[in-house]
Amino acid sequence: MSIQAPISTAPTQPQQGWFAQILRHRGVQLTLVLWILGHGIIILLSNGALPFDRPAFAEIPFPLQILAPSVMMLEIFVLMGLGYMLTRNRPSIDLAARAPERSQAMRETLGLVAYAAFGQALGWVLGPMLGFQPLSFHLAGTLVGGHSGLSVAEVWVWAIYNFGFYAVVPYLWFRRRYSAVQLNLVSSNRRNDLLVIAVIAISESLFELTTLGTSLNRLSFGQLALGLPLSLFIYGIGTVLPTMxxxxxxxxxxxxxxxxxxxxxxxxxxLSYAIVHIAEGWTNFSTPTNALLSILFVLINYFGAGMIKTVLTLRTGNAWVHALGYHTIAPHVIIDTPHIVNIFGIR
Structure with a gap:
């Protein structure tokens, strides 16, 4: 199914009508209100300082930290436009037809959401029991720096837990009932999918390299030779495939x-993508205020990323497109390879 909103039939201002259709959508209106309200609450409660363990952002002024998610959202809107332009000549793909009838789809959705919530709660408890950070969708220190004292064992426990709980078990359960096509795992247009992957990955990589920064250029050739594929594999099984x-x-x-x-x-x-990151290693639940700030900041930081992944999946009918174009290389290989090199002591 196309993600394009209905286009106005008015001959004079079709583009304005298209945009107005989106703005009239109640979900969009609610999202805009909550986006503004959430930022307002963060500003009021934080007193000019965020209580998060994010060393990579420690030197960034508070106003810029607040503004950053909105800037990233604008960039995501650009990527959505690119995704549409690159797929505009493809036949529409009806993803709803790949799901069961509505009541069954609702039961499966509620069951899977409950299963994922249990996995999050279990990871929150299991990690500290083993002497590790809570097991979230991201390894502690991912994207934000810090947590250089993580052990190699913790990295593998995190990756294997996420891969098994969120990827292997759901895949095996649903694959018994649905085909690979119905699970969005087969390309209907490989050439176009590869084009979308390449353009989105390059665009996002350039954006991250010019705005977020990375210490990738400080690594030696030997560290890159080992660290890049290791980071690709670890984050691939630990967060990319589980998310997909x-x-x-x-x-x-x-x-x-x-x-x-x-x-x-x-x-x-x-929203789904943001919620599975609630227990990030940088969050702070030590007080009710810090907990609320953590939840709000996770939501505004991950909401846009989840939307572009959805757009790419709806436009192509292929979940691999978002995984390879907007997750694997950018951000995790670009931003997090130094983190993996440090943990594994690669010299």
Whole structure:
């Protein structure tokens, strides 16, 4: 199914009508209100300082830290436009047809959400029991720096836990009932999919290299030779594949079947992606205020990334496109390879 909103039939201002259709969507209106409200609450409660363990952002002024998610959202809108332009000549793909009938889709969605919530709670408890950080969708220190004292064992426990719980088990369960096509794991246009992957990956990589910064250029050739493939593999099984299977292979077609709205599906995809990152290693739940700030900051930081992943999946019908174009290389290989090199002591 196309994610494009209905286009106005008025001959004079078709583009304005298209934009107005999106703005009139109640989900979009609610999102805009909550976006502004969330930022306001963060500013009021934080007193000019965020209580998070994010060394990479420690020297960045508070106003810029608050502004950054909105800047990133604008860049994501650009990527959405690129994704649409690159796929505009493809036949529309009806992802809702890949899901079961509505009542069954609802049962499967609720069951999978409950399963994922249990996995998050279990990881929150299991990690500290083993002497590690809580097991979230990101390894502690991912994207934000710090946590250089993580052990190699913790890295593998995190990756294997996420891969098994969020990728292998859901895949095996649903693969018994649905084909690979119905799980968005087969390309209907390989050439175009590769084009989308390349353009999105290059665009996002350039954006991250020019705005977020990375210490990748400080690594030696030997560190890069070992660190790049190791980072690719660890983050691939630890967060890329779990995200792809849980949300974009299984949940997205069911969201579309249940709601009947591509726009609502994009919003739900963004929300789902943000929620699975609630227990990030940099969050702070030591007080009710810090907990609220953590939840709000996770939501505004990950919501946009979840939306672009949904858009790419809806446009191509292939969950691999977002995984390779907007997750594997950028950000994790570009930003997090130095983190992996440090943990594994690669010289």
């Amino acid at each position: 299977i849980l949300i974009y292979s299984i949940l997205i077609p069911r969201f579309l079947k249940i709601t009947g709205s591509a726009i609502t599906t994009v919003l739900l995809g963004g």
